Amino acid sequence: MTKNIKKVATYCLIGTVFFSGKTLVTKAAELPVAGIDVVLNDFYLTANDENGNITNLLEPVNSEYQNLAISKVVNYVNIRKKASEKSKVVGKLYSNSAATIVDKKGDWYKVKSGSVTGYIKGEYLVTGEKVEKLAKKVGERIATVTTTTLKVREKASLKAPVVTLIPIDEELEVVKEVDGWAKVSLDSDVIGYVSSDYIKVRTEYKEAESIAEEKARLKAEEAARQNQEAGNSRETANTYNTNATTSNTKRATKKVSKASYSIPSNTSTSGxxxxxxxxxxxxxxxPYVWGGTSLTNGADCSGFTQSVLRNFGISIPRVSREQAYAGRTVSLSDIQPGDLIFYTSGGSINHVAMYIGNGQVVHASSRKTGIKISNYTYRQPYKAVSYIN
Known part of the structure; x- marks a missing residue:
């Protein structure tokens, strides 16, 4: 009889169970049958403890997606001050951007995203069980290096050749995670693998923008567009003058020479x-755009550095390999803000960044990350060049 009772109990849903004066109340939907043995064993271990409370063992584990909401709109959805379509707009949550759910009021969610807190109607958000799948699609997985020097390998194997070395606290874009390895992207054309034992991975999402932030961004973009147009005009004028002067000159080689770039005389000050x-x-x-030179609509690494310097009347070659040898080589220990740092892959220069001081560079990195700031040692630097007197 006892044997039969135990067998039935293993497969039954639990209602109320009494243990030495203590009561366990649980709902069938909250407790998987397969897990009851573990819960009971843990309870027995604490049953003699006056403070033992089995309800603590049944509390659900919080998921990183539990209070997450992601917008499902073509462009953006307004974030309002109150839960009403007539309420003041305090910000915008753009397509596939994320917010943290603070509260729910009828059909409206109170959310916080970036610097904005307000209300969005539920029909414009993906929440609950469906949000995890979308979050994995639109979120950006970032790995932070937790060891002194991390080896990036060609394949997910300790025997694979090392592509480069990454210092501690550097951040890498995670493309894929599988079997104890993370496939990471260093730049647009450099992919490698790192051991998951030496990184800490988190997910980042696009966030909301307040109305004030939007106005400031649009103003800055317009100013940048006008500056670039002015720079393009100067470049066109310089090209015309150069062509007029050298129209009768025959070039025996296409190698980069000092004549292929120009350095104005007024660039010597630290200011x-x-x-x-x-x-x-x-x-x-x-954005990053391969082959692009637009600072607003998209540039690749060398297009970015070329366009920035062009705005100050400094003309440099178009591609990174030529930029690396046309300027004045400087020691990596003597680099100054505005100098260019070059990186290699497979023995060839394939990336350039601008040094901004404090051990950091700004560069057009990849399609996913766009123009961003990194530590200058995020990859092993190959050389540095200056185009500034």
Whole structure:
């Protein structure tokens, strides 16, 4: 009889169970049958403890997606001050951007995203069980290096060749995670693998923008567009003058020479270097576009550095390999803000970034991250060049 009772109890849903004066109340939907043995064993271990409370063992584990909401709109949805379509708009949550759910009021969710707190109607958000799948699609997985020097390998194997070395606290874009390894992207054309034992991974999402932030961004973008147009005009004029002077000159080679770039005489002050850096930083967050030179609509790594310097009357070659040898080589220990740092892959220069001081660079990195700031040692630097007197 006892044997049969035990067998039935294993497969039955639990209602109320009494243990030495203590009561366990549980709902069938909250407790998987397969897990009851574990819960009971844990309870027995604490049953003699006056403070033992089995309800503590049944509390659900919080998920990172539990209070997450992601917008499902074509462009953006307004965030309002109150739960009403007539209420003041305090911000915008753009397509596939995320917010934290603070509360729910009828059909409206009170959310916080970035610097904005307000209300969004539920029909414009993905929440609950469906949000996890979308979050994994639109969120950006970022790995922070937790060891002194991390080896990035060609394949997910300790025997694979090392692509580069990454210092502690550096952040990498995670493309995929599988079997104890993370596939990471260093730049647009450099992919490698790192052991999951030496990184800490988190998910980042696009966030809301307040009305004030939107106005400031649009103003900065317009100013940048006008500056770039002015720079393009100067470049066109310089090209015309150069062509007029050298129209009868035959070139025996296409090698980069000093004649292929120009350095104005008024770029010697540290203030001018800082002006160049400040200008470059205006475009952080803008898109990466292979072959592009637009600071607002998209540039690749060398298009970014070329366009930034062009705004100050400095003409440099178009591609990173040529930029690396046309300027004045400087020691990596002597780099100054505004200098260019070059990186290699497979023995060839394939990336350039602008040094901004404090051990950091700004660069057009990849399609996913766009123009961003990194530590200058996020990859092993190959050389540094200056185009500023």
């Amino acid at each position: 001018n270097r800082q002006a160049i850096v400040n200008y470059a930083l205006k475009f952080v967050g803008n």
